[in-house]
Amino acid sequence: MSASATTSSCTLTGKIALVTGGGSGIGRACCQVLAREGARVVVTDVTLQAAKHTLALLPGGQQHVAVAMDVRDRRSVEAAMKSAQDQCGAPPSLLVNNAGVLAFAPVLETNDDTWQKNIDVNLTGLFLVTQAFARSLLEYGKDSKGAIVNIASILGKTGSLEMSSYTASKGGVITFTKTCAAELASKAIRVNCVLPGLTDTPMLASTSEEMRENFKRLITLGRFGRPEELAEVVAFLLSERSSYMVGSCVEVTGGYGM
Numbered sequence: 063m064s065a066s067a068t069t070s071s072c073t074l075t076g077k078i079a080l081v082t083g084g085g086s087g088i089g090r091a092c093c094q095v096l097a098r099e100g101a102r103v104v105v106t107d108v109t110l111q112a113a114k115h116t117l118a119l120l121p122g123g124q125q126h127v128a129v130a131m132d133v134r135d136r137r138s139v140e141a142a143m144k145s146a147q148d149q150c151g152a153p154p155s156l157l158v159n160n161a162g163v164l165a166f167a168p169v170l171e172t173n174d175d176t177w178q179k180n181i182d183v184n185l186t187g188l189f190l191v192t193q194a195f196a197r198s199l200l201e202y203g204k205d206s207k208g209a210i211v212n213i214a215s216i217l218g219k220t221g222s223l224e225m226s227s228y229t230a231s232k233g234g235v236i237t238f239t240k241t242c243a244a245e246l247a248s249k250a251i252r253v254n255c256v257l258p259g260l261t262d263t264p265m266l267a268s269t270s271e272e273m274r275e276n277f278k279r280l281i282t283l284g285r286f287g288r289p290e291e292l293a294e295v296v297a298f299l300l301s302e303r304s305s306y307m308v309g310s311c312v313e314v315t316g317g318y319g320m
C-alpha cells in the first residue's frame with residue numbers, strides 16, 4: 063500500500079496520534095499513514111493482539127505503542143489513555159475515533175441486542191473516548207493544540223435498508239461531531255468527521271454478496287474504496303493543512319450517495 067511511499071514533507075512529525083479500532087481495516091490504514099506522516103502512533107483495539115498486529119506493520123522509528131482499549135467501557139478507555147500518556151511521556155494530541163461494528167436486520171426484526179451493539183460501540187464509545195482524550199489533553203497544558211477525526215459513514219446521512227441501528231449510530235456521530243467541534247474549538251481542539259462509502263475491509267466482507275453487489279451498482283466510480291484512500295483524508299484533517307476546517311463532514315465515497 064501507499065503508506066510505505068515517501069512524501070516530500072511529513073505533516074505530523076512530533077505528534078502523538080491515538081487510533082481506536084486500529085487493528086483492522088480503515089483503522090489499520092490510518093495507523094500506517096499517520097506513522098508515515100511522522101506521528102508516533104498509539105494503536106488501540108479491543109484486544110491487545112489486534113493492536114500489536116498493526117504495530118508490527120508500522121514504518122518509521124517513532125516508538126509506536128499498542129494498547130488494549132474497549133471503547134464501550136469507561137474504565138478501559140481511561141486506563142488506555144493513561145497508559146498511552148505514560149508510555150509516550152505526554153497525552154495524544156491527535157485522535158481517530160474509528161472503532162466500529164456493523165450488526166444489521168430489518169427494523170421489524172431488530173432485537174435489543176442488535177440495536178445496543180451498534181449504539182454502544184459506534185456512538186457511546188466515541189463519546190467516552192472523545193471525553194477522555196480531551197480531558198487528558200486539556201489537563202496536560204492549556205497550550206496543547208489537538209485534532210479529532212470521527213469515522214462516521216455515508217449511511218449515517220442516507221440511511222440504508224436493514225441497517226436502522228447502524229445508520230442511527232452513524233447519524234449520531236455526525237451531529238456529535240458538530241457539537242464537539244463548536245464546544246472544543248475555543249480550547250484549540252478541532253473536530254471533523256469523515257463519511258466513508260463502501261470500503262473494502264473485513265466489515266464490508268461480513269455483508270452478503272447480494273448486499274455488496276446492490277451497493278456497488280450505486281457507486282459512481284464502480285468500485286469499493288480502499289482503506290488507505292480513507293486514511294489519506296484522515297491524515298489531512300488531523301494536520302495543520304486543514305487548519306480552517308471545523309465541524310466538517312467529508313464524504314469519501316467514490317460518488318455513492320451524492
Ligand SMILES: NC(=O)c1ccc[n+]([C@@H]2O[C@H](COP(=O)([O-])OP(=O)(O)OC[C@H]3O[C@@H](n4cnc5c(N)ncnc54)[C@H](O)[C@@H]3O)[C@@H](O)[C@H]2O)c1
Nearest residue numbers: 083086087088108132133160161162215258260261263265
Ligand atoms: N468498511 C466500510 O464499508 C465502512 C463504511 C462506512 C464506515 N465505516 C466505518 O469505518 C470504521 C472502521 O470500519 P472497518 O470497515 O475498518 O471495519 P473492521 O471490522 O475492519 O475494523 C473495525 C475495528 O474496530 C474494532 N472494534 C470493534 N469493537 C470494538 C470495541 N468495543 N472497542 C475497540 N475496538 C473495537 C475491531 O476489533 C476492528 O479492529 C467503523 O467505524 C465503520 O463503521 C466502514
